[in-house]
Amino acid sequence: MSDEVILQVQDLKTYFVVDEGTVKAVDGVSFDLHTGETLGIVGESGSGKSVTNLSIINLIPTPPGRIAGGKVLFHGKDLLQMPQSEIREIRGNKISMIFQDPMTSLNPFLRISTQMIETIVLHQKLSKEEAKAKAIEMLKLAGIPAPEKRIDQYPHQFSGGMRQRVMIAMGLSCNPEILIADEPTSALDVTIQAQILELMQELTRKLGTAVILITHSLGVVAGMCDTICVMYAGRIVERGRTEEIFESPRHPYTMGLIRSVPRLDQETKNRLYSIPGQPPNVIDLPDCCPFYPRCDKVKDICKKKYPPVVQFENGQSASCWLYAKEGQNA
Amino acid sequence: MPDHKTLLDVRGLKMHFPIKSGLFSRAKNFIYAVDGVDFQVKKGETLGLVGESGCGKSTTARAVAQLYKPTAGEVFLNDIDLTKAPKKELLAARKNMQMVFQDPYASLNPRMTSGDIIAEPIRIFKKNGLIEMSKQDLDDRVEQLMEKVGLSRFFKNRYPHEFSGGQRQRIGIARALALNPELMLCDEPVSALDVSIQSQILNLFKDLQDEFGLTYLFIAHDLSVIKYISTRVAVMYLGLIVEIADANDLYKKPMHPYTEALLSAAPIPDPKIEAKRHRIILTGDVPSPDKQRPGCNFYDRCPKRMDICKSSRPKLKETESGHQVSCFLYHKPE
Numbered sequence: 001m002s003d004e005v006i007l008q009v010q011d012l013k014t015y016f017v018v019d020e021g022t023v024k025a026v027d028g029v030s031f032d033l034h035t036g037e038t039l040g041i042v043g044e045s046g047s048g049k050s051v052t053n054l055s056i057i058n059l060i061p062t063p064p065g066r067i068a069g070g071k072v073l074f075h076g077k078d079l080l081q082m083p084q085s086e087i088r089e090i091r092g093n094k095i096s097m098i099f100q101d102p103m104t105s106l107n108p109f110l111r112i113s114t115q116m117i118e119t120i121v122l123h124q125k126l127s128k129e130e131a132k133a134k135a136i137e138m139l140k141l142a143g144i145p146a147p148e149k150r151i152d153q154y155p156h157q158f159s160g161g162m163r164q165r166v167m168i169a170m171g172l173s174c175n176p177e178i179l180i181a182d183e184p185t186s187a188l189d190v191t192i193q194a195q196i197l198e199l200m201q202e203l204t205r206k207l208g209t210a211v212i213l214i215t216h217s218l219g220v221v222a223g224m225c226d227t228i229c230v231m232y233a234g235r236i237v238e239r240g241r242t243e244e245i246f247e248s249p250r251h252p253y254t255m256g257l258i259r260s261v262p263r264l265d266q267e268t269k270n271r272l273y274s275i276p277g278q279p280p281n282v283i284d285l286p287d288c289c290p291f292y293p294r295c296d297k298v299k300d301i302c303k304k305k306y307p308p309v310v311q312f313e314n315g316q317s318a319s320c321w322l323y324a325k326e327g328q329n330a
Numbered sequence: 331m332p333d334h335k336t337l338l339d340v341r342g343l344k345m346h347f348p349i350k351s352g353l354f355s356r357a358k359n360f361i362y363a364v365d366g367v368d369f370q371v372k373k374g375e376t377l378g379l380v381g382e383s384g385c386g387k388s389t390t391a392r393a394v395a396q397l398y399k400p401t402a403g404e405v406f407l408n409d410i411d412l413t414k415a416p417k418k419e420l421l422a423a424r425k426n427m428q429m430v431f432q433d434p435y436a437s438l439n440p441r442m443t444s445g446d447i448i449a450e451p452i453r454i455f456k457k458n459g460l461i462e463m464s465k466q467d468l469d470d471r472v473e474q475l476m477e478k479v480g481l482s483r484f485f486k487n488r489y490p491h492e493f494s495g496g497q498r499q500r501i502g503i504a505r506a507l508a509l510n511p512e513l514m515l516c517d518e519p520v521s522a523l524d525v526s527i528q529s530q531i532l533n534l535f536k537d538l539q540d541e542f543g544l545t546y547l548f549i550a551h552d553l554s555v556i557k558y559i560s561t562r563v564a565v566m567y568l569g570l571i572v573e574i575a576d577a578n579d580l581y582k583k584p585m586h587p588y589t590e591a592l593l594s595a596a597p598i599p600d601p602k603i604e605a606k607r608h609r610i611i612l613t614g615d616v617p618s619p620d621k622q623r624p625g626c627n628f629y630d631r632c633p634k635r636m637d638i639c640k641s642s643r644p645k646l647k648e649t650e651s652g653h654q655v656s657c658f659l660y661h662k663p664e
Contacts, residue, residue: 044524159615189382189551191612194595198611216525219597223604242601260529261599262558267578271536272558274529278494294526 006177006210007033007056007095012070014048014055017063021284025051027234028070033178038204038211040225040242042218042257044279048234049214053180056212057091058082074178093123096171100183102163106155112139113151116170123174135173142169143199161192165199172203179204182214197224218261222246230254233280233290235306240316250318252295289321297322337513337545338371338394343403345386345393349620362619363389365569366403368646373512376539376546378560378577380553380592382616385566387549388432391515394547395429396420407513422460428506432518434498438490444501445486448472451508461509475504478541479534496527503534507542516548520555532559553596557581565589568627569619571646575653585655587634626658634659 014026026048033039041049054060056072058079072079074095079087099105107115116135117128126134132151139147142165155163164184171179181200185193201224204211213224221228221242228245230238230253238251249255259273277294289295292302301307301321310323345364364386371377379387393400396412405412410423428451431437438447449472455461456468463471473483479500490498499519506514516535520528532555538544550556556563557577564574565588573586584590591610598604612631623629626639638658646656655661 044526161615189616190553190592190595191382192615193597194609194611195613197597198609217597218525218599219604222599222601223597246599246601257525258599260526262529262532262554263598264554264557264581264593264596265598265600265603271533272529274533275526276530278496278527279524 004035005032006035006075008071008073009033009052009056010071010073012052012055012072013068014051014060014065015068016065018283023283024234024285025065025282026055027285029229029231029234029236030070031229031236031239033210033212035177036205036208036210037227038201038213038225040221040228041212041214041231042216042221042228043231044216046233046279046282047231048282049216049231050182052231053097053182053212053214055080056180057095057097058087059091089123092119092176093174094176095178095180096174096176098164098167098171098179098181098184100186102160102167102187103155105167106163108155111152111154112158112166116151116166116173119170120173135169138169138173139166141172141203142166143195144169160188161195164188164192164196168196168200168203172207172209175207176209178210178212180212180214183216184213185220186215186217193220200224218258230257233282233285235290235319237291237320238316238318240312240314244314244316248316250312250316250323251291251320252297252322253291254318256294256296289319335373336370337373337408338547339404339406340367340369340390340394341404341406343367343390343393343405344401345389345398346401359620362569362622364393364400365619365622367566367569367571369564369571369574371513371545371547373545374539374543375561376548376559378556378563379547379549379566380551380556380563381566382551382592384568384616384619386569386619387551387566388517390566391429391517391547391549395424395427395515397429421455421458425455425460425509426511427513427515428509428511430499430502430506430514430516430519433522434495434502435490435522437502438498440490443487443489444476444481444493445472447490447501448475448486448504448508451505455509471508475507478507478538479504480530494527495523496531499523499531500534503531503538507538510542511544513545513547516546518549518551521550521552528555535559553593565592568617570627570656571654572628572657573653573655574646575651579651579653583651585649585651585653585660586628586657587632587659588628591633626656 010030012026012029016023016025029052043049055067067080117131120131120134136147136151144150144165185196225242228242229236232253238254249258256275262272275294280290287306288304289302289307292298299321307319307321307324309317309319311317343364344366346360346362349359381387392398394405400413407423407427449468452468476483481500520531548559560577563577563580564571567588573589584593591612594610614631625641626644629635629639644656644658646654647661648654649660
């Protein structure tokens with residue numbers, strides 16, 4: 001990880017207009033990604049993790065979705081203002097994605113070779129034969145046995161773990177600077193998950209790729225990520241280095257989340273800690289802290305105003321009235 | 331605490347599904363989903379059943395519940411063999427054995443109100459003359475059950491789509507509780523839930539166990555969930571149980587190479603521990619259970635395999651440490 005910032009997300013807002021009102025799926029998200037860094041975005045379903053990342057590469061279906069504000073600066077250029085033709089040059093090339101379900105993200109009608117060569121030829125000045133050789137090399141790197149034969153097969157001939165390896169090979173085939181992995185192992189079994197995570201870590205380190213890893217599993221971020229953003233109801237509530245977040249979580253939600261996971265390495269004799277209540281419905285959220293109904297440290301101000309981001313000395317930051325002064329603005 | 335009476339005794343349970351290639355052709359091949367498992371569940375304890383997808387966990391639970399007719403083997407619940415019991419007797423025995431399913435969206439009828447869903451098991455038993463309960467009592471019972479699982483009684487006229495995932499799972503649990511069963515078969519009841527909701531539901535299972543002295547057969551693929559909820563744990567691989575031991579023992583010193591690999595692969599939410607851990611990464615995928623192997627089912631992926639493992643199959647046997655393990659590392663072939 002170096003100090004050079006390659007991606008800056010500033011106050012990103014993505015809204016969806018539905019019959020019931022406006023869903024503020026992402027409501028003011030900011031973070032920086034450095035070269036070679038692995039950034040984890042953690043949160044529960046509906047917290048806006050995936051929408052954040054779809055917004056970054058401008059893949060939000062419009063309508064009903066709309067990027068209502070903010071900037072996504074990739075090497076200083078705003079991806080949100082770019083014309084489609086220009087962003088296509090970047091998407092899949094400089095920034096590529098791996099999705100959760102490897103069955104639905106590969107085209108079942110096309111051979112692996114066709115799908116991989118398409119991406120490579122589109123972005124690199126290579127002939128079809130050269131592209132195929134490159135594809136085979138990538139599959140080999142991704143640990144697929146007999147890639148020369150496997151490349152001519154169809155997705156259904158691969159198992160779930162193997163399909164995810166194909167996705168990783170495809171995602172890295174253009175030497176991207178950023179790889180966005182949206183729940184890459186959630187559909188896989190533990191032993192396969194371990195294989196895939198190790199593969200991702202090894203390859204991205206080798207190629208120097210920065211990774212944005214979206215997951216709901218605290219175990220996965222603990223093992224993979226340098227830094228973490230914790231999301232709740234469309235906003236980042238806490239941000240910091242992985243060790244610091246786990247050692248001294250500041251936001252009550254992060255604290256609760258870490259305590260409510262049963263641990264493999266510890267005996268839990270008593271009841272498990274649990275955060276009461278349910279995640280809020282993000283339609284027409286009032287401008288207060290969305291976590292206050294579930295928070296055990298709630299104060300009066302929490303019900304009136306959204307807390308501003310408070311920076312701590314170690315680089316950690318949290319949005320919570322426990323640390324903010326009342327006069328500060330969000 | 332368990333009072334050591336065996337409530338459920340499963341012996342040599344096999345469940346093979348035929349694969350038919352044509353409309354009229356006879357089945358030539360089988361999926362050996364469960365291929366001879368033996369285990370006991372004592373009254374008041376929780377037996378956790380853990381393994382990867384396709385290892386036969388759910389099939390085992392369904393075959394125990396007689397939702398599938400097992401290919402072979404016996405299932406004793408309170409000393410009644412369910413596989414041979416006549417229909418009437420089976421229905422009566424089912425009162426003591428209820429299921430909670432994984433998907434809280436698919437396991438509730440969308441056209442019934444939550445109150446009706448919870449009352450349904452009682453209505454069925456009433457219709458069959460196995461329970462007597464007045465309409466008023468039934469209403470009271472439903473309301474009482476809803477409050478027991480943490481739902482307001484005012485929700486009883488709402489439909490499943492009006493509830494969140496966690497609340498739906500509570501409805502499923504209330505329905506399973508309706509007949510006051512002794513045994514609950516829980517098939518991945520928390521895997522579809524978010525972390526913060528998952529811990530609420532796990533606590534609910536524990537509270538209900540304390541209050542009603544329930545016995546659980548609890549299936550999950552998440553090892554930390556299993557560790558938290560279980561008294562004893564059985565690890566399954568490809569249709570067979572490879573190891574059974576007390577939960578804490580199993581996690582402290584796993585014996586079977588598969589259990590070891592499984593435990594080392596599960597991520598721990600602590601970056602300091604993660605950085606120091608040594609992972610056993612298994613090669614390859616879980617093979618398909620479409621053929622019976624002469625040797626150990628784990629042979630292809632086992633990091634500690636020996637020649638003997640290829641040709642003969644180890645049996646589940648008790649070792650000195652109290653674990654039941656099926657591996658030639660711990661006992662010599664006969």
